[in-house]
Amino acid sequence: MRDKSLIILGVVTFCVCVSTAVEEDILQLNNGNFNKALREHSELLVHFYVPMTADVHKVSEAFQEAAAELQGSEVRFAMVDIVKEKDLAKKLNATEPPFIRLYLSGDKHNPVPCPVPKTSSSILTWLKRRAGSPTDIITDNIQSDDLLVVGFFKELNDAYIQVFYEAAIDLPELTFALTQNKDVVSKYDLVDDVILWFRYPLLFCVYYFDIKAKKIKNKNKICILFQTASQILSSPIPNHALLFISKTSPDYEKIYIAFNRSAAAFRLKILFVLVNVDESRNGRLLEYFRVRDFEAPLIRIVNLTDHVTYQLPSLTLDVDTISGFCQDYLNRIAKPKLQSEPVPEGWEQEPVKQLVGSTLEKVAFHPNKTVFVLFYLPYSPQSRAVFPLWEELAEAFEDQEDVVIARMDASANDINMSMHRQYPSFCLFPALYAERVIYTGKHQLKHLVKFVHKEMEKAKKDRVKVNTINSPESVITHFGVLSLLFILCCMFYDCRKMKTEGNTWIP
Structure with missing residues (x-):
């Protein structure tokens, strides 16, 4: 017992010593x-x-x-x-x-x-670079497995390399190097005064140094890393602006240039990331941020500390709009994209019911009501153009209690179902939990009314079929068939127990 007490005392003493050391x-x-x-x-x-x-x-x-x-x-x-x-x-x-x-x-x-x-190495590298000078990162050996940012300058004077070294201080996660090794430049058929971003021997990006202005052209690009989902979610910069876009989009070049220019003002505050929605490897990223490929192009900002997402509320993606959105986010003015907006007061009394994320399922999948929902973007002219038509449609069915005309802001509420076309999108949810139907016809009242009546008739026929299958007579009929099959199986089993002569069964 005394030995055990000594052991416990020793462990406690050790723990106290460790705690004190920390x-x-x-x-x-x-x-x-x-x-x-x-x-x-x-x-x-x-x-x-x-x-x-x-x-x-x-x-x-x-x-x-x-x-x-x-x-x-x-x-x-x-x-x-x-x-x-x-x-x-x-x-x-x-x-x-x-x-x-x-x-x-x-x-x-x-x-x-x-x-x-x-x-911890990030902190150590930052402190070391702060206390050091550009000469500390001059090297001829750049054949490394690490991701490198390498500056190649014809003359290694302070005016040139100081700007480069400042970027190295601000980005301790990356390995920076300065070199005059001409083999590197000649290998990639480049001129002097460039910055290379690569993992040897694969070259990813080239940035040119403006000799007259003594600055790196678009040096913020060093921060724009085209990352995988895991790299994005583990980045040291918590604020990320993600541009979801298809590289085959006719507006790709214009939007990319605007996105790229906007990044300059938010260097080290917001990490700008381009996500190509056509790239299959980005599927998990689209899933994580709940973005559908047809919704692109769009810009989202996410804070990796609290995982709150913000969406740029505009179809116009130019420098002013993007920069204004980012500044609103930093100033805490931007409104977050929620899973559901608050339920509007008195929404059930309106001709067109305003649905939100928390009420969509309850209303749309009502077993005795046919619900026609307009999914829209409030900042889209095409969506707003449909609003008067939707009011007319609600008036056309105001005397039918089993028909509900509704709409929902797709940009402010998460929609946990697949969508097959761009917004505005028209989805009919027939009664009886029938499969929803996407309307793709003309935006005219008579065509919408005809579509609703047609789908309601189809739902009624489906209900008759279901009721027939579940009726008592049907159950008795099924029971009779099953009984007959059971009797036949028993007879077959008994026959196998009988003696045979040749190929003939003998009872």
Whole structure:
């Protein structure tokens, strides 16, 4: 018993020692000791966190591992619980990203924001690049399995390479290199002063350096990685603007240029991603964001921290519209795309019932009502043009209680069913849980009325068939047939037990 007590005491002592070691690596700051820490440490890297959240936990793990790696260095690691230290967080404006900040020489008003890390190596690389210089990434060896961003400049002077190195600091997840190895440029038939993005030997993109302006043309493209679904969902930048488009679309070039130009103003704030809806490998991505290929082109913004999605409410995809949407999102003005809008007050008393995600199934699949639903986009001229016609249709059936004319905003509510054509889309849900029917005829009242009556008659015939199959007489008939089959089987079984002579059965 005494031995067991000693073992338990030893384990507890070990755990306390480990816990103390972790706390020694990282300062726990509050309103009382924050200014003191600033005075004592010339480089103070602070992680402002909300405890007990999965995303923050991953960042905190990376932060703690980096602190252990750099124990004893000039950089001092510290953490602030912004739930407990609300006043301090508000005073430092730390209730919003960036949540990791580097305070230099006691200046608490101008911290350097650290990109959101995926791993501890991201933090270490960021700190190393910040403290270093462009000469640290000059190399002749670029035959690496890593994804590389390589700058090839005729002259390695400060004016050229400083801009490139700034991008390297801001993107610690990527491997950057500077080289004058002419074999690389000649291999890909390129000129001097270019930036290559590739995994050797496969070249993905080429960016040209503007010598006169001393800047990278469209350097934001470095951030526009055409990723798979898993890469997108694990990106260090939490805000993603996704352009869903078909590369065969006649407007592809115009929309892509607008999307690309819009990215410049939101570098390191929003990651711009192009998703080709014609690419079969993007099927899972379309499924995740609940986008149908015929709905493209459209732009969605998703925040990977809370997984809330926002959709650009316009069919016009130019620079001003895209940039305005992104800015509204950052300013928290944009409205999120919900699974269901709130149920409108008094919707059941209106001639045209306004459905939302939470009421669609209840209304459309009513067993005794035929429901005709217009799925529309409020910002689409084609959809709005149908509204008066839909009001007329509701008037035509106002005396028939078993017919419901309804409509639903497809951009603001999730529709958990396959859609076979573009919006506006007309779907009839016949009574008896019959299979829904897509209307593809003319947008004229008489044709719509005729279509509804035709499908109602068909549903009635289907009901007669179902009732006939389930009637008592039908059940008795089926029972009689089954009884006869049972008797025959018994006779056959008894006969097999009888003796035979030759090929003849003998009873």
